[in-house]
Amino acid sequence: MYMALFNIAGFAMLGWLLLILLPAWKVTRWIARTAVFPVFLSILYLVGISAVLMRTGPGIMSDFGNAEGVLRVLRDADIALVAWIHILAFDQLVALMIYRENMEHRYVPLPVQSVLLFFTLMFGPVGFLGYYLLRAWSRSRRQRQAVPAETEPAVGRVAATDGVAAAVRTSAAGVLGVFRREWLLTATGVLGLLLGMGCAIAIGVRGTELVGAEGHLRKAMAFDVAVGIYLLTLVLLVPLAKFSRGGVWAWRVSLALLSLYAYGMENVQIARGIDPRFTRVGSVTDQILGGVFFLTATGMIVSFIILAWKVLARRMDGADGPLLLSLRYAALATMGAFAAGFWMSAVSGSRAGEASILPLHAAGFHGLQALPLVAILLTWAGVPSERARGWIHAAGAAWLAACAAIAWQTAQGRPLTDFTPAAAITVASLLAWAAVAALAARTWLRGGGTAAPGAVRVQAAL
Known part of the structure; x- marks a missing residue:
C-alpha cells in the first residue's frame, strides 16, 4: 500500500x-x-x-x-x-x-520566480530562502523609490511606475508573438514536454521505469523534454535568421517532421521494451528503424547548422550585436553536444568506461539557453555594446571551458563525481558563468529593469 x-x-x-x-x-x-x-x-x-x-x-x-x-x-x-x-x-x-x-x-520577474520554484521543488528551504531574500531586497528598493505597496500591479496588470514588471511584460509579449508565428514548431516543442510528463506519470503509476528487456521510460522522458526545450529555444532564434518566406517554410516543416519521427521512435519503441537506437533484441525492422533514427538525428543537426549559419552570418555591429556574439559561443557548445551524440552512436551506448556521455551532451545543448540569457539581460539593462561584449566573452569562454573539461573527464572514462583536475575546472568554469549571469541580472534589476533603446530594437526583431 x-x-x-x-x-x-x-x-x-x-x-x-x-x-x-x-x-x-x-x-x-x-x-x-x-x-x-x-x-x-x-x-x-x-x-x-x-x-x-x-x-x-x-x-x-x-x-x-x-x-x-x-x-x-x-x-x-x-x-x-x-x-x-x-x-x-x-x-x-x-x-x-x-x-x-x-x-x-511581482517582487521578482516571472523567470526568476520559475527558477525559485524549481529550487523549492528540488531543495525546499533553499527556494524559500532565495525568495525571502529577493522579496526583502525588492521591498527595500521600492521604499527607496517611494513606490507605495498598494500601487503594485495585480496579476495581468502592470503599473507604469514598476519598471521591472513593465520590462518583463514587454519582453514576454515579444516572445509570445514569436511562438504564435512559429506555431508549428512551438506545438512540436510543447508536445515533447507533454510526452515527457506522460512518461513521468507512467513511471509513477507502474512503480518502475523498466519496460521489457531494453525499454527505459526515464530515457524517453529525458529525450522528450530535451527535444521540446531545444525546439522552443530554436523558435526564438528564427526571427534573427532573416529567412525568405519559402526558406523558413521548408526549414520549419522539415524540422517538425524530423522531430515528430524522433518522438515516435523514442516513445513507441521504448513502450515495446526495445532500445530505439541500439537494440539487441528487436527484429531486423527495428534495427533498420534505428538506422533511420540516426539519419533523423543527422537531419536535425543539418537544420541547426542552416539556422546558425543564417543567424551568425549577420554583422554584429548593430543593436543585437551582443546577442549574436553570445549565439556564436552557444553554437560552438551545441556542436559539441552533437559531437557527443555521434560519440554515443560510435560506441552504441551512452557510456565511456565508467563515465556517462550524457552530461557532455546536455551541457552543450544548454549553452543555447545559458549564453543568450546573459546577452539579453545586459541588453535589457542598457549596458553599452562594447562593455557587454566583454561580459559575453567571459561567459562564453567559461561555458566552453566547462564543456571541454567535461569532455576531458568523460574521455578518461571517469564519472564527473570523481575529483580530478577536469572536474575542478568544470566546477570553476560553471561558477564563473554563474557569476557573470548574476552580475548581468543584478545590473538589470538595479537599473529598474528598464530596457534601453537597443533592447527595444532586439525585441522588435523578435
Missing part, C-alpha cells in the same frame, strides 16, 4: 510543471487558488500515516524527540515513504505561497 501511495503522489508533479513553466496560464492560477495538489497529497498522507499509527501505535511520535529516534523510525521503509509524501505536500504549500504572493506583487 505504501508504495502505491508513493507512486500516486507522482501525479502532483503536474502542479509543479504548471507553476514553473506556465505561471500566467489561467489553469495554473486556478490550481494555485484551490491548492488542489497539496490537498491531494495531504489526503494521501492522511491515509499513509493512519495506517502507520494503526500498526505502531501513537508511541512512535516520541521517537521524533531525538536524533536516534528519528534515524530508527526512518529505517522503516513504509514510514520513510509516508514521510516523503509529507515533504512533498509542504514543499508544494511553500511553492504556492511564493507563487500567490509574487503573482500579486
